[in-house]
Amino acid sequence: MGKIASAKDESFREYVITASPLKVLFTVCGPLALYQAMQQIFKIMDTLMAAHVSAGAVSAISSLTQITSMVTALGSGLAVGGCIRISESYGQGDYEMVQRRTSTLYAGTVILSLVVAGILIPFATPFLKLLKTPAELIEVGVGYFRVEILSLVLSFFNTVYVAIERSRGHARKILNLNLAVVVIKLGLSAVFVYVFQWGVIMISVASLISHGALTAYVLLTMPGDEGAFRFTFSAIRFDGKTVAPVLKLSYPVAAEKMLFAAGKVMVNAMSAFYGALTVGALGISNNIGGLTTNWHSGMLDGASSLISQNRGAGKYRRTEKIFWWLMAVNVGIGVIGWISVAFSLPWLAELFAKSKNQFDPLFCDMIIQIHRYEMLGYVTLGINSAVNALLLGYGYAKLTMILNVARVFVFRVPVLWGLQRFTAMGPEAAGVTMMVSNVATGLLSLVVLVPILHRIKRQEEKESA
Numbered sequence: 001m002g003k004i005a006s007a008k009d010e011s012f013r014e015y016v017i018t019a020s021p022l023k024v025l026f027t028v029c030g031p032l033a034l035y036q037a038m039q040q041i042f043k044i045m046d047t048l049m050a051a052h053v054s055a056g057a058v059s060a061i062s063s064l065t066q067i068t069s070m071v072t073a074l075g076s077g078l079a080v081g082g083c084i085r086i087s088e089s090y091g092q093g094d095y096e097m098v099q100r101r102t103s104t105l106y107a108g109t110v111i112l113s114l115v116v117a118g119i120l121i122p123f124a125t126p127f128l129k130l131l132k133t134p135a136e137l138i139e140v141g142v143g144y145f146r147v148e149i150l151s152l153v154l155s156f157f158n159t160v161y162v163a164i165e166r167s168r169g170h171a172r173k174i175l176n177l178n179l180a181v182v183v184i185k186l187g188l189s190a191v192f193v194y195v196f197q198w199g200v201i202m203i204s205v206a207s208l209i210s211h212g213a214l215t216a217y218v219l220l221t222m223p224g225d226e227g228a229f230r231f232t233f234s235a236i237r238f239d240g241k242t243v244a245p246v247l248k249l250s251y252p253v254a255a256e257k258m259l260f261a262a263g264k265v266m267v268n269a270m271s272a273f274y275g276a277l278t279v280g281a282l283g284i285s286n287n288i289g290g291l292t293t294n295w296h297s298g299m300l301d302g303a304s305s306l307i308s309q310n311r312g313a314g315k316y317r318r319t320e321k322i323f324w325w326l327m328a329v330n331v332g333i334g335v336i337g338w339i340s341v342a343f344s345l346p347w348l349a350e351l352f353a354k355s356k357n358q359f360d361p362l363f364c365d366m367i368i369q370i371h372r373y374e375m376l377g378y379v380t381l382g383i384n385s386a387v388n389a390l391l392l393g394y395g396y397a398k399l400t401m402i403l404n405v406a407r408v409f410v411f412r413v414p415v416l417w418g419l420q421r422f423t424a425m426g427p428e429a430a431g432v433t434m435m436v437s438n439v440a441t442g443l444l445s446l447v448v449l450v451p452i453l454h455r456i457k458r459q460e461e462k463e464s465a
Contacts, residue, residue, distance in 0.1 A: 006227030033298030077254020091312025263408025292337025307393025380442025
């Protein structure tokens with residue numbers, strides 16, 4: 001069993017299950033949080049460049065981004081489920097299963113990517129119409145959407161690679177690769193938009209090229225990899241023992257992410273009640289919020305793997321310590337983010353309200369109106385993220401699905417519907433809706449947390465008896 005493990009694999013496993021929980025959290029999750037922050041800057045720069053084209057282009061990209069997020073959920077769900085199960089086997093010291101699941105996860109991702117591309121690229125327009133995308137946004141963005149789907153095919157594979165590298169503790173490597181992707185993407189987008197004055201489709205082409213560069217790197221370096229996480233065709237196993245635990249965890253995660261994105265699509269469609277520009281303003285507000293909440297996402301990605309590895313090693317008390325430190329860090333991030341955005345919101349809104357040096361004060365005001373409410377949920381989203389990390393680390397993926405589906409379909413869509421029907425609010429209703437859903441979800445997470453902690457304590461007492 002140990003013959004396929006490298007010394008590096010064994011050394012990192014020992015570090016994860018024995019070193020100071022706070023130290024492990026920062027060394028593993030810190031670079032991943034920065035990685036997610038860079039991803040958000042990536043999105044914001046895209047939006048700024050779209051704003052240079054036109055306000056309509058911003059609205060198109062904001063709307064289509066939520067739709068592509070639905071598709072991305074398939075790949076990211078598979079990556080999360082695979083990563084957690086690989087981390088669990090890694091914590092147990094079962095290196096043979098680590099290699100089987102790693103190799104099978106790569107193979108399954110390639111199959112999924114080909115199926116998605118084969119369906120959505122030729123049927124892009126009917127698919128967008130099915131999701132109630134406004135006709136004027138389809139006209140502007142259908143080409144952008146098709147190229148985005150091609151990017152997603154590569155992104156699925158890259159996401160799985162990043163998840164596997166995260167399991168083996170290569171957080172700095174992930175950060176460096178992401179920085180390279182960002183440089184390629186932003187450099188090409190700037191040339192396409194500001195130098196050649198091309199439209200939004202070329203922003204998506206820049207994404208395709210940058211994702212392609214990362215995929216090329218992965219394919220070129222994989223043959224030289226070693227240890228339990230190495231891909232080999234002989235280790236691919238589509239059997240119940242290898243695949244079933246991954247799918248059992250992956251499908252709730254994928255369903256959660258897909259339903260969450262679908263809910264955002266619904267909110268965008270409902271926001272068009274106030275005009276197409278409101279859709280763009282809401283999308284920009286979400287992007288500004290991501291400057292804080294994406295740090296939470298990075299911490300979640302790393303911490304869920306750490307909790308799973310320690311659980312696999314029978315270190316239940318350490319999983320609780322990692323969780324409470326994560327909660328403290330996430331709340332701190334939320335507070336710092338709220339203070340920072342409170343002072344910089346007018347400036348950020350002005351950045352997005354400029355199109356070819358023309359300032360749109362109405363659009364700027366919409367962004368401020370919406371986000372001054374949305375930002376009130378930064379801290380509670382940090383709480384929700386920490387609880388999700390604990391739930392995923394222990395394999396309670398269905399509970400994370402319930403929490404995040406409730407966030408959209410209980411606390412968001414019905415609230416916006418009610419505000420539209422029973423109040424005279426304008427575009428700020430979208431912001432109030434975001435605030436209600438984000439705060440309520442954080443509070444619901446705390447309710448869910450109590451029985452889970454009791455269950456972990458009982459499990460710990462049972463093992464030590």
